[in-house]
Amino acid sequence: MKVAKFGGTSLANAEQIKKVCNIIRADQNRRLVVVSAPGKRYKEDDKVTDLLIRYAEVFLQKGEARAEKEAVFNRYREIVRELGLPAEVGQKIEAELEAVLANHAGLSPDRFVDAVKAAGEDNSAKVVAHYLRSLGEDAHYVNPREAGMLVTDEAGNAHVLPAAYERLKKLRDRQGILVFPGFFGYTEAGELVTFSRGGSDITGSILAAAVKAEVYENFTDVDSVYVVNPNLVENPVEIKEITYREMRELSYSGFSVFHEEALLPAYQAEIPVCIKNTNNPSAPGTMIVAERPASVNRVSGVACDTGFCSIYVSKYLMHKEIGFGRKLLQILEEEGISYEHTPSGIDNISVILRERDLTPAKEARIVERIQSELQVDDIAVQHDLALVMIVGEGMRQSVGTTAKATVALAAAQINLDMINQGSSEVSMMFGVKAEDADRAVIALYHAFFGKEEEREKAHSLSSLTV
């Protein structure tokens, strides 16, 4: 049994939905299908999820939202009409959404928004099941509540409950093609709650783990995952095979092809994940697996994420003070801030955090607390940092990966504000100024994946005045 998940662009209009159904029908093992809400049809288009959020928000504010409702309904009307489905399919979708609104008085604003948002995926699933049946398939919409997608009660940020797996496992025994809406589940009290944005990937991963799928196919709009952001490099090298760990590190650093939290269930159940293209299903795609021969590619990707900042603290003989680091981190924790890394010298330590977590008020308070509670000699906050990463299982066995990377960065005249490499060595991280980030990524790409002459150039220190 395969679990196949289709993303928003694969459901954006009737033409895309037809491709999806062709893919499902082409392999009789694709029996558990997870769908997103319709995405963008063209660059400036709106995703249905965004239309639904606007709809819910305006409704909450003004008690009605006609124009916003019409915008949603129009998308589904168009899809139903172009798929040649009976008009009552569309009418039923509209009636159900009206029912959510009618029921709004009983829901908190958070829950109401979750219920409206979830309609995007829910209706996609119904439409796809209808269309498959119209093609003569034995296809069924699956209600996540009835099937047992149990989640925590965190509006807009639910997490699966362990009990869900036992219940969802029973989907194996059902007949036909099962079409499951992504993105949401139900609390034990029966309330609808959504995952974080992009959470249909999570639904697919949970289902794949629950039914012990032979593979979790994740259909999107690219032929594969690339070793670098394709907006920065023309025709970048494709990744054929990558480990969960590598994918996880790349996801962290801006590889948005797969939801960050979605790998966990598949990883724990050791279900291989295949990233494929709805628009080119014959391309082999990228396999995400538990292990790969490291010798093939020592480095699997170059990634980058911006929006970081660092708090630099120095204090003479700091390292002799038991508990200094812990106290520093405790101040951040008390201010509700999650930190990313803490590179350190002998008498200094930098804490790297996400810029979005550090409001000016929090920054001022934290600086004040560190000064007064830790009696530091010096404190400085540096903004606009980027973290550039090279990721690869094989780096550990390879003397010289660091040299290759740092030479390439030096040749591109990029100053390193921070280097961080722990003993896992599945990744190596360089802190650079945000303005240097793209150049850094391109330089590293050429060093590790470029054509021979580019690599030669990147490896030469002769041009450097060090």
Add this chain to the structure above:
Amino acid sequence: MKVAKFGGTSLANAEQIKKVCNIIRADQNRRLVVVSAPGKRYKEDDKVTDLLIRYAEVFLQKGEARAEKEAVFNRYREIVRELGLPAEVGQKIEAELEAVLANHAGLSPDRFVDAVKAAGEDNSAKVVAHYLRSLGEDAHYVNPREAGMLVTDEAGNAHVLPAAYERLKKLRDRQGILVFPGFFGYTEAGELVTFSRGGSDITGSILAAAVKAEVYENFTDVDSVYVVNPNLVENPVEIKEITYREMRELSYSGFSVFHEEALLPAYQAEIPVCIKNTNNPSAPGTMIVAERPASVNRVSGVACDTGFCSIYVSKYLMHKEIGFGRKLLQILEEEGISYEHTPSGIDNISVILRERDLTPAKEARIVERIQSELQVDDIAVQHDLALVMIVGEGMRQSVGTTAKATVALAAAQINLDMINQGSSEVSMMFGVKAEDADRAVIALYHAFFGKEEEREKAHSLSSLTV
């Protein structure tokens, strides 16, 4: 006014003490002199401090320690005789030491050992003052209690109290050459307590800060501080000028020329420190200052220390868990362990600690606690790590320092288990296996300080298969 401190080898015998006195007399500003206990006269010799410790320990155990006492007395008898001082100088030394022993019943064992140990420095000061007077100088032994060297009540590990500075400042107003014993002070209750081992450097630094000395001269047995351990490299480059921060980082990593804690008072009072050679006082030595022109030498030294280990912990989505790092460090703190560094990846973190802090029992308990309290996926302890550092104020301004270093290490076929460089950039740290440490230091020395052709070789990546 200059403060001049002389180390153990400078006081090892009469010949050395004569050199010390010549140095003092050569500059009339050398008015405040700090002396260590007599050190080794030859490689297999004992330091007087070690003889005193053995004396105290055997006495505590057996109630007497004749042979051990004789060993101490013999050293002073020889010195007094060879300096041509009257026999009663030696007799007075012996009588005072006997008095300490006679008084032992009133002291805890820790305090008793401190009192006996301190006799080494105290008698050096008396001998030097006597000898200077025999040469016609107006020289005076200074009693640290009377002068106000106030310290905390931590046996064998005292720290200066802030009130000491105001009192010691008055030494400025005294006449003649003042000879001050290093290594110990007195609590506010009047009890003798010693600094940590090698603490005469600390005494000198405190005095230099208190009297606002124009310079703190620290006389030892080398012409200067070298950029690398001279046991590893023949005729290494000398350091002419270095900043407090650089010296501090080098001291941390095995540069034993100057006591780690000794820089603090001088640093805070901005007193320049000069490391000089008793056996070659005309050599300019190494100046330790607040700032130096970074452009002259971007890198000031290569250092290394062994005896580290790392605890590697990984947990899926660790970085989303607010407080994870803090909890990990808290476990170490509760086990009384100070950590050195915490390099991290996305879902993993390594804690680097001193091997000596991690007994097998503590290791087992910490591993068990981390597993059960933090629910980690994976934990591994790696022993026999070395930290190799390059230190230099100018590294920050220089694109490519990292490249130069990592290329040299790769060319020497050294695998990097860890890299750590925070935003201070006064140092860069590489974790390597202990067995690779010397080769790593030598490779880095050649890369930054070697002759042209060695540097060329170290900069070429062409020999690498990366």
